[in-house]
Amino acid sequence: MSTVFNFTFVPWFRSVAPYIHTHRGKTFVVALAGEAIAAGKLQNIAQDLALIQSMGVKIVLVHGFRPQVNEQLAAKGHEARYSHGIRITDEVALDSAQEAAGQLRYEIEAAFSQGLPNTPMAGSTVRVISGNFITARPVGVVDGVDFKHSGLVRKVDAVGIRRTLDFGAMVLMSPFGFSPTGEAFNLTMEEVATSVAISIQADKLIFLTEIPGIRIDSELPESEDNPIDTELPLAAAEKLLASLPPPQKPTDTAFYLQHCVKACKGGVERNHILPFALDGSLLLEVYVHDGVGTMVIDEKLESLREASVDDIGGILQLIEPFERDGTLVKRDRTEIERDVGHYTVIEHDGVIFGCAALYPYPEAKTAEMAALTVSPQSQSQGDGERILKRIEHRAKAMGLESIFVLTTRTMHWFLKRGFQQVNPDWLPEARKRKYNWDRKSQVLVKKI
Structure with a gap:
């Protein structure tokens, strides 16, 4: 009984800590x-x-x-x-x-x-x-x-x-x-x-x-x-x-x-x-x-913005459970620190509840949206779609014509939002060289 209690109490208490602060x-x-x-x-x-x-x-x-x-x-x-x-x-x-x-x-x-x-x-x-x-x-x-x-x-x-x-x-x-x-x-x-x-x-x-x-x-x-x-x-x-x-x-x-x-x-x-x-x-x-x-x-309460170095800890905490269960490819802290400027985050009451990264491939007029993540606490609230729209705006501002994602579990979510499945050979050459053929990720593209 006490072990069950510990497994329920400890995660719960940790989850409320950001609000206490x-x-x-x-x-x-x-x-x-x-x-x-x-x-x-x-x-x-x-x-x-x-x-x-x-x-x-x-x-x-x-x-x-x-x-x-x-x-x-x-x-x-x-x-x-x-x-x-x-x-x-x-x-x-x-x-x-x-x-x-x-x-x-x-x-x-x-x-x-x-x-x-x-x-x-x-x-x-x-x-x-x-x-x-x-x-x-x-x-x-x-x-x-x-x-x-x-x-x-x-x-x-x-x-x-x-x-x-x-x-x-x-x-x-x-x-x-x-x-x-x-x-x-x-x-x-x-x-x-x-x-x-x-x-x-x-x-x-x-x-x-x-x-x-x-x-x-x-x-x-x-x-x-x-x-x-x-x-x-x-x-x-x-x-x-x-x-x-x-x-x-x-x-x-x-x-x-x-x-x-x-x-x-x-x-x-x-x-x-x-x-x-x-x-x-x-x-x-x-x-x-x-x-x-x-x-x-006031609409200023929920902040959808580009990430800064102060958000690295929040991003890591958000994506870690999804990396652990295999939904996302693991990224170490050094990689996120290096790429933090590519990330968009959605923050609510000082806590990050969603993020995504945009990696442009200008020579192919496209960009990869990676690490799209929304906290389980706020899923079905539209945060994922708000992040997607912001990523699309960022890509358009770069003069790009499409964005693409690689996914193993969330293909239907993207299909419902205008993405189309393509063969991995479609990928830009630089991205194709990094494609993990063992993971067998689906490639989906959306014109913007």
Whole structure:
């Protein structure tokens, strides 16, 4: 049993190491829907946040309290009223919001204070600090609706938040703000989290929500094969948002998406919508390549570029398993160091997930594409095709008319992308002299 465990744990732990390094010293704003706390998820979420913080991540936690306020209102025989997706906060609702916020703050601080032996929180020290970091203004009257004590963010004390984070504490924020005259305003958790993320230029904004993520074609019924989009480029997210009606409730597709788009445009490159119903969704999203929710990204996040000497280690690590199983011809480090300028790589969150090399034969107006490799973690995501297109562009820029590959196992992938099989005698003379007749590689050519 222990041997099996070792064989599963060790590769897994090594696989998450690049993300631990990447995220150390970064700042995450985590927006926790009040529904998650009402569903009894607080304890596990607190454990996961404590673990993430222990790996060097600075965390601002913004909690919501929609169901808790409604519960307080119901106990007082008062109806919850909304318009434009925002609560209308009269005097009773304001009192209920203050009571709910106080109770939730107590529960959250208690969750981060637990340190029983044999639990994930054992030995952890999480200092949670709250403060009046938000200056607010009233929503006012919109389309004839008086929102009373509902407010909007006027200003964020970014300096105060950063100082608290640098002190090593987790910043806890309730969806409340105060005017310069001391008047309290009920804000939305989503707007507070988005405004804070933009103001402190957070590295991630993460919404832990009731929904599993975003599906581009959200009109299809759940029974059809229509999974969420794990990555949504900003342009696609804006296009989708423009096609949707204004959101009225949190389960509407546009509800969280609008805030992700706003944050992305405001300089927060990674904006996530995760389901709190999935245990460990925070860890899965942050430390696994594809994650489990939807990430709205600035297109600069995924970098498709020519390789540099700094990429040699990443290229070697990527291709080594494929050399070991015979898919690729073995290349030693010296060869890759010599030829690194021939390589194109695709990098995601600081980790190389794909590569290919281009070796030109100008006298024959062609070039070989070699070592095309995509990490198993990101296969079927289109990375291979993106690398192929970049290689084609590089070959065209050299004035070449075709590219060719030698393969023993992936012929069908290339045939589907416009390559045609030819006899090895077709190869340029210089390449034919190096052809391994024992390996019996198929030669495929594509005109460009």
